[in-house]
Amino acid sequence: MITETRHLTISGIEVEVVRKDIKNLHLGVYPPLGRVRVAAPLVLGDEAVRLAVIDKLGWIKRQRARFVQQPRQSQREMVSGESHWFLGRRYRLRVCEQAGQPRVAVRDLAALELLVRPGSDAAQREAILVRWYREQLKALVPPLLDQWQSALGVQVADWGIKRMKTRWGSCNPATRRVWFNLELAKKPVQCLEYIVAHELTHLLERHHDARFTALLDRLMPQWPHYRDLLNSLPLAHEEWRD
Known part of the structure; x- marks a missing residue:
């Protein structure tokens, strides 16, 4: 083109x-x-x-x-007591230093436990958390893809997850490849589903025109609410840095 x-x-x-x-x-x-x-x-x-x-x-x-x-988080220092988001809920980070494989665990409705090796710095801790977010999103996306591919009668050739500064998702109709923003792991699952539906609809209509809106209105009438919710939640400091 x-x-x-x-x-x-x-x-x-x-x-x-x-x-x-x-x-x-x-x-x-x-x-x-x-x-x-x-x-x-x-x-x-x-x-x-x-x-x-x-x-x-x-x-x-x-x-x-x-x-x-729109609220934005300050730079995360990756220390205990700091706020972090997962699936639309805010958690207090609990950093525990110990030998063994680093990992992340949701311990209750308020705490996100980050197990790290002694002496790890903020960048290493963040990398562990980012890897965990990616794993969670990789588990959440496939069933939503199956649901919306069936509803829309489309099929993606490939999909992936990456950090994006200005988009929650992207779709290339020519290659049928879809990308999802890693930050969606922090948002309510309804917002993730909206982005899945939005990007797959682009396989039927490339532009945000009347046909595109009509398709979403028919299959997900509440999509404007999910869009507004997504755009009202705090933005990650690192995502929006110029």
Whole structure:
């Protein structure tokens, strides 16, 4: 696909304009700082893009304000008493130094136990926790994929988990490969299911247009609630660092 990227300043806002071989203009505002991006047809001129952005200026400003107000965690020091999230619940970290294989365990409804070797530093402790988050997400995703592949009548070729700064998930319809943000392990499972459904719907409709919304509305009527919940929860410090 032919693409052309440039930047315009419109009403004091820097806008990334990506021209593609598409039929309709699509405007998005992305975390963490409210980056504005327009995907526009190749034949659409700068003035038409400018007018489209100005028409949505109020909505853009509201979206950017929401991102600014969203709570963010401070840098995690990986010490006992610190708050960490798992499946939408906040836990107090309990660091225990001992010989043996490092691991993580949920001990009760309030404590996340991190077993580490004596003398481990913050980076080593974080790596253990991140590995555990990845393992949990790898166990949670397959049954949701099965459910939504059946509901939508689609099939992914491959899927994976990685850290992403500006997306909860991504889908390449051409290769049928789907990625999920590692941070979803910290969010309620309903939010994870929403992202699974969202990305698989892209296998039927590439763009966030009326057909895409209609598909989600029919199969997951409560999806706007899960989207808003996902975007209201604290963001990880490391995920949004520039």
